[in-house]
Amino acid sequence: MVSSPYRKVLYDVSPHDFKILDNDHIYEMNSEINHSISSSSYRHIYWSTVAESGLITQQVSLVILFIILFIHLDNDNLHPRNILIINALIGIIGLFVYRRHINIKLLQENLKTLLIFLLFGSMVSPVVFTL
Structure with missing residues (x-):
């Protein structure tokens, strides 16, 4: 039995590879x-x-x-105070514009979330300051 020599082929282009579909x-x-x-x-x-x-x-x-x-x-x-004042004014104007498009109940929930966030931030800020 005669075996053909081993040939390492990574990719071999055959003539029928490009003619799969008529x-x-x-x-x-x-x-x-x-x-x-x-x-x-x-x-x-x-x-x-x-x-x-x-x-x-x-x-x-x-x-x-x-x-x-x-x-x-x-x-x-x-000064940081000026940036805070400008951001607060923009936030209040944005709140009034946003309020025109939502109902009062959703606005109350959003204000409640904001109040919780501000209270939590004010309670945690002394701890963060000492770190």
């Missing part, structure tokens, strides 16, 4: 794909892409804003 089947697949994608699908893809890119832009903008505030605080150009 031309008629490929034409049918392409026509089905073209009919299944309508203009409404493109609009849906477009607007979801715009929304997701808006979220990414918002996150990048917040990081840049944080860096700018940190640099100004480090150089003593801003």
Whole structure:
């Protein structure tokens, strides 16, 4: 019995690898794909892409804003009290805008959660300060 010599082959291209489907089947697949994608699908893809890119832009903008505030605080150009006052005013304005779109019960629950958060933060802050 004559054996052929061992040949290590990682990948061998055979002539029939690229001709798995006949031309008629490929034409049918392409026509089905073209009919299944309508203009409404493109609009849906477009607007979801715009929304997701808006979220990414918002996150990048917040990081840049944080860096700018940190640099100004480090150089003593801003005082923390001023930033706190500005954030409180923006929060109150945002609360009134948000209140127009929700009912009173949900607003009461949100204010209750805010009060618990502030009380917990004020109770824990002396402990954190001593660490």
